Amino acid sequence: MTIAAGQATAEQRPSRRDRLARYGRPALGLILPVGAALLWELLVRMGFSDGRLVPPPSVIFAAFVELAQSGELQRHVVVTSLRVAAGFGIGLVAGTLMGAATGYSTLLRRLLDPTLQALRAIPSIAWVPLFILWLGIFEGSKITLIAVGVFFPVYLGVMGAIMSVDRKLVEVGRAFRLSDTAMVRRILLPAVLPAYVISLRSGLGLGWMFVVAAELLGASEGLGYLLIDGQQLGKPAQIVAAIVAFAIIGKTTDWIIAAVAAPFLRWEDGFVRN
Amino acid sequence: MLSLKRVGKTYPNGVRALDAITLDVAPGEIVAVIGGSGCGKSTLLRAVGGLDAPTQGSIALDGAPVTKPHEKIGIVFQESRLLPWLRVADNVGFGIEGRPKSERQKRVSFALDRVGLSDKAGVWPRELSGGQEQRVAIARALVPRTQELLLDEPFSALDAFTRVDLQDHLLNL
Numbered sequence: 001m002t003i004a005a006g007q008a009t010a011e012q013r014p015s016r017r018d019r020l021a022r023y024g025r026p027a028l029g030l031i032l033p034v035g036a037a038l039l040w041e042l043l044v045r046m047g048f049s050d051g052r053l054v055p056p057p058s059v060i061f062a063a064f065v066e067l068a069q070s071g072e073l074q075r076h077v078v079v080t081s082l083r084v085a086a087g088f089g090i091g092l093v094a095g096t097l098m099g100a101a102t103g104y105s106t107l108l109r110r111l112l113d114p115t116l117q118a119l120r121a122i123p124s125i126a127w128v129p130l131f132i133l134w135l136g137i138f139e140g141s142k143i144t145l146i147a148v149g150v151f152f153p154v155y156l157g158v159m160g161a162i163m164s165v166d167r168k169l170v171e172v173g174r175a176f177r178l179s180d181t182a183m184v185r186r187i188l189l190p191a192v193l194p195a196y197v198i199s200l201r202s203g204l205g206l207g208w209m210f211v212v213a214a215e216l217l218g219a220s221e222g223l224g225y226l227l228i229d230g231q232q233l234g235k236p237a238q239i240v241a242a243i244v245a246f247a248i249i250g251k252t253t254d255w256i257i258a259a260v261a262a263p264f265l266r267w268e269d270g271f272v273r274n
Numbered sequence: 275m276l277s278l279k280r281v282g283k284t285y286p287n288g289v290r291a292l293d294a295i296t297l298d299v300a301p302g303e304i305v306a307v308i309g310g311s312g313c314g315k316s317t318l319l320r321a322v323g324g325l326d327a328p329t330q331g332s333i334a335l336d337g338a339p340v341t342k343p344h345e346k347i348g349i350v351f352q353e354s355r356l357l358p359w360l361r362v363a364d365n366v367g368f369g370i371e372g373r374p375k376s377e378r379q380k381r382v383s384f385a386l387d388r389v390g391l392s393d394k395a396g397v398w399p400r401e402l403s404g405g406q407e408q409r410v411a412i413a414r415a416l417v418p419r420t421q422e423l424l425l426d427e428p429f430s431a432l433d434a435f436t437r438v439d440l441q442d443h444l445l446n447l
Contacts, residue, residue, distance in 0.1 A: 193359075
């Protein structure tokens with residue numbers, strides 16, 4: 001008994017090495033960007049470059065702080081985030097429904113998929129003039145462009161995931177006489193979840209890419225507008241600050257999806273090398 | 275009573291897997307179908323289990339035709355086919371989800387106990403050995419208390435010692 005209790009205590013308390021590994025692993029991803037930034041800062045300070053077109057991190061940080069203190073950064077971030085949220089929501093719902101329908105029904109796949117694949121091949125930027133004609137220069141066209149960007153990876157991800165669900169697992173559902181609804185809820189949904197989460201993350205990434213395209217083409221606010229403003233006024237630090245803001249928000253939203261999905265994917269038996 | 279009358283199965287590619295099989299299985303009777311690989315054993319079990327319809331003849335359980343999976347017929351496949359997103363206890367209780375929770379827990383616990391895996395109720399299928407997976411699959415088939423239990427070589431992929439152990443175990447159930 002005493003030995004067992006001792007073992008349990010030892011198991012519960014993570015060792016120093018475990019703690020280091022736990023906090024150290026995420027920090028590994030910071031080595032490259034932080035190292036590159038420090039190196040560039042050093043090179044500019046040592047006079048190897050004037051840092052005019054590619055400002056050093058200290059100048060970018062100062063521009064970032066200045067934008068934040070004036071409230072401009074927050075305003076632009078909120079506007080861009082709302083556009084992405086709206087476009088992502090629409091693209092997500094449409095992509096999921098269409099992907100589920102074409103993945104589940106052979107008839108619908110034969111009917112719809114060729115057209116959707118042809119539409120997917122069109123460079124998204126080519127839609128812009130049409131969207132502006134149809135929906136005007138304001139929010140409608142921007143959100144629609146983002147929704148188109150989100151739609152295709154989600155659609156393809158869901159359709160592909162449903163089609164690749166293990167037939168043998170579906171047969172287990174049949175052997176237990178599951179209804180169609182129960183089959184979807186108890187077999188298909190959990191089976192497609194890992195691929196669905198990946199398609200959501202891809203879709204969101206494209207959403208952030210497309211919002212830049214939408215805002216570059218005509219916006220009076222948003223991070224894309226900050227980029228254009230910085231270009232027109234010759235403020236590279238502002239451009240890089242906006243890019244950094246995109247990177248931070250994009251990474252944060254991606255992390256949120258991954259974190260929300262993680263508890264539902266604990267069962268996965270994937271390849272992980274420490 | 276499970277009755278097969280001149281059951282035949284011809285696949286769309288022309289392969290004739292079953293030919294005029296007639297068989298009666300009385301309640302409590304254990305029947306072993308023996309034959310080489312590809313001779314149609316699985317096809318026969320899938321037909322009896324209602325997963326594949328025979329192209330000729332008929333199958334009936336207590337006089338009622340079996341044309342789709344039947345509530346009184348359970349099946350254990352060659353592979354465990356455990357659902358990886360469900361813990362062992364949830365896999366075992368998969369077929370009785372509509373029952374009250376307390377009854378479900380009781381029956382799952384009883385079935386796991388019978389296959390000697392009470393201590394594995396909370397683990398994921400990926401954490402089990404091959405033999406343990408098959409025992410869980412058997413427990414899952416036992417829980418709905420079906421009248422007939424079809425075993426499609428569930429131990430074929432296991433090593434000889436585990437196979438003998440599980441066969442003995444199954445006969446004791």
